[in-house]
Each structure stands twice: as structure tokens, then as C-alpha cells.
Amino acid sequence: MSAHDLAVETGRRFAEAAPLNATLHWSQDVLDREAARLSVTPDGPLTGMAIAIKDNIVTTEEPTTCASKILAGYISPFEATVISRLRSAGAMVAGKANLDEFAMGSSTENSAYGRVLHPLDHSRVPGGSSGGSAVLVAAGVVPAALGSETGGSVRQPAAFCGVVGVKPSYARVSRFGLVAFGSSLDCISVFGRTVDDAARVLAVMSGHDPRDSTTRAEPPMQLPVPRTDLRGVVVGLPREYFPADLDPGIRAGCDRAIAAMKELGATVREVSLPHTRYAVPTYYIVNPAEAAANLARFDGVRYGPRHVGSGADVRALYQATRGEGFGPEVRRRILVGTFVLSAGYADQYYVRAQAVRKLIADDFARVFADGVDLLFTPTTPTPAFKAGEKTTDPVQMYLADVFVAPASLAGVPAMSLPIGRDQGLPIGGQLIAADFDESRMLAVAGLLERTVDAVAEVRT
Amino acid sequence: MKIGEAEVRHVARLAELAVAETDLPLLATQLEGIVTFVAQLDEASVPADSTAVAVGPERLTLREDVVNPIPMRHGPEAMAPVFIDGFFVVPKLGGMAEE
Numbered sequence: 001m002s003a004h005d006l007a008v009e010t011g012r013r014f015a016e017a018a019p020l021n022a023t024l025h026w027s028q029d030v031l032d033r034e035a036a037r038l039s040v041t042p043d044g045p046l047t048g049m050a051i052a053i054k055d056n057i058v059t060t061e062e063p064t065t066c067a068s069k070i071l072a073g074y075i076s077p078f079e080a081t082v083i084s085r086l087r088s089a090g091a092m093v094a095g096k097a098n099l100d101e102f103a104m105g106s107s108t109e110n111s112a113y114g115r116v117l118h119p120l121d122h123s124r125v126p127g128g129s130s131g132g133s134a135v136l137v138a139a140g141v142v143p144a145a146l147g148s149e150t151g152g153s154v155r156q157p158a159a160f161c162g163v164v165g166v167k168p169s170y171a172r173v174s175r176f177g178l179v180a181f182g183s184s185l186d187c188i189s190v191f192g193r194t195v196d197d198a199a200r201v202l203a204v205m206s207g208h209d210p211r212d213s214t215t216r217a218e219p220p221m222q223l224p225v226p227r228t229d230l231r232g233v234v235v236g237l238p239r240e241y242f243p244a245d246l247d248p249g250i251r252a253g254c255d256r257a258i259a260a261m262k263e264l265g266a267t268v269r270e271v272s273l274p275h276t277r278y279a280v281p282t283y284y285i286v287n288p289a290e291a292a293a294n295l296a297r298f299d300g301v302r303y304g305p306r307h308v309g310s311g312a313d314v315r316a317l318y319q320a321t322r323g324e325g326f327g328p329e330v331r332r333r334i335l336v337g338t339f340v341l342s343a344g345y346a347d348q349y350y351v352r353a354q355a356v357r358k359l360i361a362d363d364f365a366r367v368f369a370d371g372v373d374l375l376f377t378p379t380t381p382t383p384a385f386k387a388g389e390k391t392t393d394p395v396q397m398y399l400a401d402v403f404v405a406p407a408s409l410a411g412v413p414a415m416s417l418p419i420g421r422d423q424g425l426p427i428g429g430q431l432i433a434a435d436f437d438e439s440r441m442l443a444v445a446g447l448l449e450r451t452v453d454a455v456a457e458v459r460t
Numbered sequence: 461m462k463i464g465e466a467e468v469r470h471v472a473r474l475a476e477l478a479v480a481e482t483d484l485p486l487l488a489t490q491l492e493g494i495v496t497f498v499a500q501l502d503e504a505s506v507p508a509d510s511t512a513v514a515v516g517p518e519r520l521t522l523r524e525d526v527v528n529p530i531p532m533r534h535g536p537e538a539m540a541p542v543f544i545d546g547f548f549v550v551p552k553l554g555g556m557a558e559e
Contacts, residue, residue, distance in 0.1 A: 076533075077534050077535070078532055078533065171515065171517055184516075185515075210521075217521050278500070285501070292475060296476075299476070301541070301548050301550055304541070312551055312552070312554075314554060316551070319476050324478070332494070335477070336495070338471045339463075339467075342474060349498065352502075354513060355510040357513045358510055358512060410513075411515040
């Protein structure tokens with residue numbers, strides 16, 4: 001397909017998918033300009049691939065709003081390093097995907113521009129916060145999309161929507177041009193229709209960036225070498241991720257995937273990550289604390305719409321701009337983050353959370369040092385839930401992250417891949433690897449993808 | 461712990477965030493729920509000599525000490541709500557001048 005035809009076809013698909021509300025900005029004009037650029041660009045590893053971008057990663061051709069009113073109309077004067085790398089590799093940057101405002105949420109119901117619909121059941125959520133990116137891949141608009149993870153925001157929607165979602169190791173991919181949310185957690189991550197699509201995008205994006213000193217000085221990720229069996233691979237099943245009250249469909253899907261891994265020759269053994277139950281409360285201290293600090297920059301002075309307020313001084317400007325500009329979940333996190341960092345409470349909450357986070361990271365280090373190559377778990381405790389089901393109780397929404405938050409806190413790579421369906425809804429299986437061991441994780445995932453029927457009902 | 465409307469008002473002021481008086485009761489309930497939930501970390505047994513987790517590179521890589529500006533498509537005047545003669549314009553400092 002020529003670059004021109006790809007632009008036309010991608011535009012047609014964006015238009016067709018419009019009712020899902022997964023896209024915030026796209027235009028045929030921008031797609032045509034990308035096609036013109038690609039027609040004079042040498043072929044690269046991503047030639048012919050259109051990629052959608054979560055709208056918290058800056059691009060210069062279209063706005064970057066983070067799905068927030070406070071950045072309405074903002075167009076970045078520079079582009080993110082990952083965007084430059086994708087474009088140099090031959091990819092077509094195809095539009096900006098909807099998300100939970102500032103990536104805060106687990107259902108993409110928190111966008112200031114309306115909720116994103118699950119492509120298979122419009123009454124359900126696609127997961128979040130990168131719900132728009134997941135839906136654009138699941139609906140066949142693009143074969144790959146960028147998301148961002150702070151605590152599962154790619155793996156969880158990937159599981160809900162039945163696509164592949166990969167969070168690399170912390171410090172693997174440059175965050176220059178990612179609007180900061182939780183700086184000790186944020187990772188630009190990728191959705192793919194297949195493991196191979198996601199792996200190819202990740203390989204191109206990864207590697208040290210002089211503009212982001214938090215990237216590690218390591219070469220880019222190597223593409224995984226395809227496997228034909230799992231002999232010699234030790235897979236750990238952490239018992240804390242398989243509680244007695246686990247959703248029966250999720251359990252059936254995992255059982256089937258585990259049986260497949262054994263049949264392929266893997267050694268499967270039970271392990272323990274004893275501090276797992278502290279991951280969500282730890283996350284919901286560290287994350288709001290960092291969010292409150294990062295979002296202090298949105299004050300109506302340098303970018304975005306301004307609200308002057310009644311006091312007519314600079315404090316009234318800050319308060320009115322932020323009060324008008326941020327939605328309910330962002331306001332809640334800023335308030336919680338400010339509270340846990342405030343005088344008299346910082347030791348009790350923030351300092352303690354950092355210490356418990358170390359225990360969670362040590363759990364992972366211990367099992368990987370003990371001969372386990374990969375961990376396998378469910379990605380989510382349930383399939384996609386109904387819209388509105390968890391919006392009144394923030395803590396219930398936070399618990400949707402129970403199986404994805406630990407790897408984010410530990411900084412290790414993890415991914416979700418579709419392993420079957422229960423009553424028509426996709427189920428995701430999660431693989432977690434040791435730091436910077438993405439290639440092995442992706443190779444095992446690639447074989448599982450070819451072995452396990454991702455659309456078959458797991459309970460008959 | 462109990463979180464009341466006064467606590468929310470105080471934290472909102474620290475965060476420079478306008479919160480309507482009518483929103484205070486719900487926010488207080490929600491914040492109390494969240495803070496009670498995260499307080500279960502008190503049950504975790506943390507060793508006395510524990511250290512905070514460190515993610516990212518073992519040491520930061522230093523760049524050459526040269527100015528290497530990032531090419532910009534447009535300047536601040538295209539993004540700022542009010543930008544005159546090279547300056548971001550803000551209202552008078554008011555009470556902040558004394559703080």
C-alpha cells in the first residue's frame with residue numbers, strides 16, 4: 001500500500017470509528033501531509049504502519065490536551081522524542097487518542113471530552129487511562145498506538161479490549177514530550193494488534209535519549225527471537241494474584257493459558273509476592289503526591305485558557321484557572337497528593353509509602369533471583385465493567401488496578417495479551433519480567449499468541 | 461482519620477485550587493475514604509533500616525556542557541493567554557507579595 005493509500009484508508013477508518021469517541025484530534029489534511037513526508041522518506045522498520053498517539057504525548061501537527069479543559073487548544077512547539085523516532089522509522093503519526101484527563105483513571109470516563117465506548121459492548125468501559133488508544137487498535141483503525149502507563153494504564157485497557165499492551169521497564173523509553181504525571185512511575189507504552197506489532201514499535205522507541213536524563217544508557221531493545229517451545233523457561237504464578245474469589249471467567253482463561261505453557265515445555269511453579277496487597281494503597285499515595293507536584297505548572301500563565309477569578313490578583317488567577325480547568329478526578333488527586341505531602345502528614349503517608357514500595361520491588365527481585373524467568377497473572381480482576389459502575393466510589397475504581405500497579409511500582413516490564421473471552425468479553429493474561437528483560441517476555445508472548453485462541457470462550 | 465470540610469478547604473488553598481463550598485461535603489467524604497484506604501499501609505512491617513526505592517539509571521548521564529536549544533515551532537506568544545513585549549502578563553500579586 002502506498003503512503004497516500006494508507007492515509008486515505010486510515011482516514012476512512014477514523015471516520016467510521018467516530019461513534020466510539022476514541023479520537024480527540026485527527027484530520028485528513030494531517031494524514032495527507034504525513035503521506036507526503038513518507039513518500040520521500042527511506043523505508044524503515046515501521047514503514048506502512050499508522051500509529052495513533054495518546055493525547056498526553058506532544059506532537060506539533062495537532063493539539064495536545066491531555067483530555068483536559070485546562071489545555072484546550074494547546075499545540076506544542078516541539079515533538080516528543082518517541083514521535084521523532086517513530087516518524088524516522090517510517091511510521092505515519094495518525095491522530096491523537098482520547099484518555100482519562102491527565103491519564104488519571106481506569107475507565108476513560110474522566111475525559112473532559114466524553115467517555116470512550118468499549119468497541120464490543122457500548123454500555124461498558126474500555127479501561128483506562130489509555131482507553132482511546134486501546135479502542136483504536138481493537139476497532140482496527142490502526143495496528144498500533146502509543147499509550148502511557150503510570151500504574152497499568154496500558155495493560156488494563158489492553159485486557160478489556162482484547163489487544164496486546166506492553167509497558168517497558170522504567171527508564172527504557174524517553175519521556176521527553178510526555179506530559180508528566182507521576183515521574184517515578186511514568187512509562188510511554190504501546191498497544192499492538194499483535195505482539196509483533198507492539199515489539200517493533202517498542203524496539204524503535206527504546207534507548208537512551210540525551211534529552212531525558214532518566215533514560216538508562218542502554219542500547220535499544222532487541223526484537224525478540226521467535227520461539228517454538230518454552231523448554232527451559234521457568235514461569236512463576238504468584239499466589240496473591242489468584243485469590244479464591246477471583247472472577248471465574250478470568251480464572252478459566254488463566255488456567256487454559258497456564259496449561260498451554262506447560263504443554264509447550266515451560267516449568268510452572270507457584271511463587272509468593274507477599275507485599276502485593278499493599279500495592280494499590282502505596283500507589284494511591286505516591287501517584288497523587290507526584291501528580292500534585294507535576295500539575296502545579298498549569299496555572300493560567302504560560303499556556304491554556306485563563307480564568308481571572310473574583311479577587312483580581314494572581315492567587316485568584318491560579319485558583320480560578322485550576323478550579324475551572326481540572327475535572328473531578330484530577331482535583332481529587334491534587335487534593336490527596338497535597339494532603340499526603342503536607343506538614344505533619346508527609347512521614348505518615350508519603351515516606352511510609354516509599355518504604356513499602358521498596359518491599360514490593362524487593363518481592364519481584366527475590367523471585368527473579370530465585371530462578372523464575374517470567375511471572376504469569378491475570379491482568380484484571382474482572383472483564384470490562386459497565387460505564388458508571390465505579391464512578392461514585394473512587395476506591396472501587398482504584399481497585400481495578402490491583403494486578404497492574406505492583407509492576408509499575410517496581411519499575412519492571414510487564415504486558416497483557418488476550419487469552420480468551422468470557423461471555424463475549426476479552427480476558428487478558430499478564431506477563432511480568434525482570435528489569436530490561438522485555439525481549440524474553442515478548443518472545444514467550446509471541447508463542448502464546450500463536451498457541452492460545454484469543455477469541456474462544458473460556459467457559460463453555 | 462476524619463477529614464472535615466475545614467481540612468479540604470485548607471488543602472485546596474495549599475494546592476491553589478478553587479473549590480465551591482457546595483462541593484466540600486462530597487470531597488471531604490471521598491478524601492476520607494481514600495485516606496482511610498491508603499492508611500492500611502500502617503499494617504505493613506517495614507524494617508527499621510529500610511530505604512526508599514530508587515528507580516531509573518544508577519547514575520544520571522551528564523551531557524556536554526553546551527547550549528543546545530530545542531527547535532521550537534512557535535514561541536510563548538502563541539501559547540500564553542496574555543503575552544506582551546516578551547513578558548507573560550499576570551495580575552497584581554496581592555496577598556502573595558507578603559508571603
